[in-house]
Amino acid sequence: MLGMPGSSCKQCNQPLVEIDHRGERLTGCPKCNRWQAAIGEWCRLASDDIAALRALKATKTETGNAG
Numbered sequence: 001m002l003g004m005p006g007s008s009c010k011q012c013n014q015p016l017v018e019i020d021h022r023g024e025r026l027t028g029c030p031k032c033n034r035w036q037a038a039i040g041e042w043c044r045l046a047s048d049d050i051a052a053l054r055a056l057k058a059t060k061t062e063t064g065n066a067g
């Protein structure tokens with residue numbers, strides 16, 4: 001279960017998700033379309049990108065810790 005304090009959207013209270021947008025790590029709410037970059041700057045994504053993200057959620061992606 002996801003219940004980390006401070007990881008919920010302040011507007012809709014939905015759990016924030018972490019995405020990889022063109023190589024940049026963004027954390028935000030797909031419902032409100034508000035995304036925060038690692039530097040703390042907020043931005044919005046195009047609706048096309050949001051649709052793509054929703055598609056990604058259905059696909060099971062394997063997360064590797066190679067680094």
Ligand SMILES: [Zn+2]
Nearest residue numbers: 009012029032
């Ligand atoms: Zn929200």
